[in-house]
Amino acid sequence: MKWLMVEDEMIEREGLKKMVTDQFTELKLIGEAVSGREAIDLAKEHHPDLITMDIKMPGMDGIQAVKEIKAWNPDIEIIMMTAYNEFEYAREVMRQGVQEYVLKPAKKSELYATFQRVLNGIAEKRQKENEGQDKQAILSLIQSNWMQAYFTERVMEHYPEELASFFPASSGKGCAMIVHLDDPQGYEEQQVWIKEELEKSTYCLVGPIQSGHFPVWVFAFKDEEKVANLSKWIRTTLQRFQSAFQKKITIGIGNLYNEPSQLIHSYHEAVIAMAFVNLQKGYVLYDEAKSQLAPGAFNRVVQEKKIYEAVRSGDSDLAIHQFEQLWPLLDEGVEERISYCKDLVHAVYGIIKEMGIAEQSLLSDFPEEMNPSDWRKWAVQKVAQASDGIRSWKHVTSKDAIWEAEEWIKSHFEEPITLEDVAEHVSLSPYYFSKIFKERLNKSFVDYLTDLRVVKAKELLTTTDKPLKEISQLVGYKDPNYFSRVFKKRMGVTPSEYRVPSMKS
Known part of the structure; x- marks a missing residue:
């Protein structure tokens, strides 16, 4: 100072x-x-x-x-x-x-x-001030990493309360939305308008556009009236957008939930609702879609989403189980089922391509002449192959990334490094990196870094006569007082108290 x-x-x-x-x-x-x-x-x-x-x-x-x-x-x-x-x-x-x-x-x-x-x-x-800046940086980071749906869902699945804590809660209810911009001209300007309009009434996060779609997480509403009249509020927003741009948008909206941890369900519901948006109306609530459609058609869409989620998670057994649950819901016609198997494998290929995994073999051996039961076995095989490929990719990627991260941290722990710095070095999302780091090493990034610094500090305290201020800086802490607090929390004594008996001996 x-x-x-x-x-x-x-x-x-x-x-x-x-x-x-x-x-x-x-x-x-x-x-x-x-x-x-x-x-x-x-x-x-x-x-x-x-x-x-x-x-x-x-x-x-x-x-x-x-x-x-x-x-x-x-x-x-x-x-x-x-x-x-x-x-x-x-x-x-x-x-x-x-x-x-x-x-x-x-x-x-x-x-x-x-x-x-x-x-x-x-x-x-x-x-x-730093906490406020960190929160803003994290929010920006989250929004920029929403390019891939995989990371979108992982963030909300593992860190909903942390994200919600960045906003002052008014109403306890929140929901997720999927917004689709019909006209690619002026995407960015349209999205900014929608974001600003939503922020007038909600505390929300808005992700970047992908193929004309972008997600919105509403953590809370600023007044109860919007919650009670959700359809009216959405309808008014659509009308205002149309007046501003002379263009149309469509919105799928998940159910309202009281807990941030439940917003991942609302997100899945919004994705499903989006498949049934009435273009004339411009929006659909999940419960409306569910009540207006035949149970079979609706259940089929829901089951498809479950297959894709299982594939993304790398769980081949669950993906196969979800496919078997879907099969009875398909139309009885042979051609319809064959066509569906092809479409499903194409969709699964899209998932792994989205995640950056090369798996061309999924599409390389489309059979020409098979009966429906063989097509079914072929589709199951491809779904399992994709799931296993994702699981292996995640395992190898995370294993190599954590090893590289450890080596980098050991070489840079004396610098003011952050989790984001390390995640960027190993080319992973900070949230995914944080999760797999703790899974692999059984301790958080902060604890791991602190342990390294304290061990080095103990060595310097017992083998040198360097002043505490210099030792603090040598192990990555600019503020000597903060260093002393961290050291005492780990060791039970201050650096000065630790040094005295060591120097005597």
């Missing part, structure tokens, strides 16, 4: 400098000013986190300097230092947003306590 000292007495400056820098190693003195005007100039040049300001100085006094500095940057923390114990001075600086006021000469304990309160406040504020 950067500290600017404003004091016109040289002896006072030297004494304060020694006391503070010896006690608070995280503070870096970036300037010394002897007047209010010089303090303003140095503050604008160096952007300090903390200023200690004497009140009585030649020319512009400390109170006037504080007014100008706070007007320019209200986030700078200021400790007033004065020999005048007068209420009017205190009241005036408090009006400027100054919370700490030290009466000179101050005892060391009082001075240290004041500095500690201010530094703790700065650290907490930074942490909140």
Whole structure:
């Protein structure tokens, strides 16, 4: 943290400098000013986190300097230092947003306590700002990685509560939607309009467009009226879109759910509903589609989705089971069933191609003359082949990726690396990488990285006389205080306490 000292007495400056820098190693003195005007100039040049300001100085006094500095940057923390114990001075600086006021000469304990309160406040504020930035980065990352439906569903399946926590919940109900833009001209502009329109009434995430479709996850509604009149709200939104672009869109909407963990079900329902959208109406709710269609036709679509999900997960037994459940729902005609088998294998091939897996053999041996039962066996074989291929790909990819990730972390743990950095290095989604990392190593990325750093810190503490601040930086922590907290949480003692008996021995 950067500290600017404003004091016109040289002896006072030297004494304060020694006391503070010896006690608070995280503070870096970036300037010394002897007047209010010089303090303003140095503050604008160096952007300090903390200023200690004497009140009585030649020319512009400390109170006037504080007014100008706070007007320019209200986030700078200021400790007033004065020999005048007068209420009017205190009241005036408090009006400027100054919370700490030290009466000179101050005892060391009082001075240290004041500095500690201010530094703790700065650290907490930074942490909140970083959390906000991290959340925004994660949301952007999630939306950018929605290019593949595989990762879309994995994110919602494993991290629904974490995503929901990024939004202030009003109504407890949420749902998923699939939006289709009919005209490819102006896709991006249309999607931005829809996103902004939805954000007026909901807390939502919007994924990128893929073949004219994009997903929307609504975590909560901003008022109950929209929940009670969902159809009316969607209808109004469609009308407004048509007026703005003279184009049509279609929307499939899953059921409303109370828990974020249930939104994955709403997503699957939205996908199914999309298959039955009335083009004239422009949208369909899952329950409406279910009630208006013949049970057989609806169940067939639902069962198809289950097959595709099993294939994506690499579960060949489940995929075959779902196919066997689907077979009785198909039309009895021979040609219809043969055509369906071909279409199914093409769809399965599309899934593995979407995931970047080369499996041309799925399409290389279409049989010419077979009876319906042979076609059925052939389709089952291909579904199993695709599922097994995905399972093997996931196993090999994750195994190699985790090994490479471990080696990279061991070579870079002294740097301020993040999970996203490592995931990018091994070319995996951060969420998928986080999941398989924990599955393979039985510990989270954060725990793994912390363990490496603490082990190295213990070595440096017992084999060198390097100061704690330097050791902190050598093991990847810029803030020595944070390093001490992490170390104590792992070891039960502070770095200083750990070093003392080791050095004696």
